[in-house]
Amino acid sequence: NNEDLFHSELTATKVNLISCESLKEPMRLKAKIRYRHPEQEAVAWQTEDGVLHVRFDKPQRAITRGQAVVLYDGDIVVGGGVIEIVLNDRFSLSFAFCRTVLSALFFGNVIVISY
Numbered sequence: 863n864n865e866d867l868f869h870s871e872l873t874a875t876k877v878n879l880i881s882c883e884s885l886k887e888p889m890r891l892k893a894k895i896r897y898r899h900p901e902q903e904a905v906a907w908q909t910e911d912g913v914l915h916v917r918f919d920k921p922q923r924a925i926t927r928g929q930a931v932v933l934y935d936g937d938i939v940v941g942g943g944v945i946e947i948v949l950n951d952r953f954s955l956s957f958a959f960c961r962t963v964l965s966a967l968f969f970g971n972v973i974v975i976s977y
Contacts, residue, residue, distance in 0.1 A: 868921035869950055874914040874931050874943030881940050884908055892934045893918065895925050895945070906933055906940075914943045 872895075879885070885908045892901035893916050903919040916931055925948045932942040 867924050869925045869948045870921040871915070871917045871949040872925050872931060872945050873947045873949070874916065875912075875946045877908065877912055877914045877941065877943040879941035881935065881938050885914070885940075889935075889940075891940060894932045894934070895922060895929065901934055904933075913946075 885906055888905045888907040891904055891906050893904040893906065894901050899922075902922060904916050906914060906916045908914050914931070916933070925945060927945050927948060929945050930942050931945050933940040
């Protein structure tokens with residue numbers, strides 16, 4: 863099913879930022895997931911552990927783990943990383959929550975959650 867190939871969010875590791883020190887706040891950029899793939903509108907940010915998160919405005923076809931994602935601000939290369947995890951809209955929030963909980967458990971932290 864071709865629809866299964868489309869995803870709207872990814873995480874990347876081995877991040878190398880060129881034009882800034884970090885992306886602590888979400889930033890509107892363009893992202894490219896393959897050499898011949900056109901740049902696409904996205905929002906990118908980093909979590910405290912340095913993992914890069916990219917959420918595309920429109921789902922992208924065949925985002926592939928192990929390939930590079932490159933971020934652009936106009937003609938300026940912001941940086942990039944190696945695609946680690948590919949997410950659908952319906953999984954992104956639950957995955958982000960699980961990752962936070964697992965990271966906290968791994969590092970021995972305590973999390974208090976309130977609604």
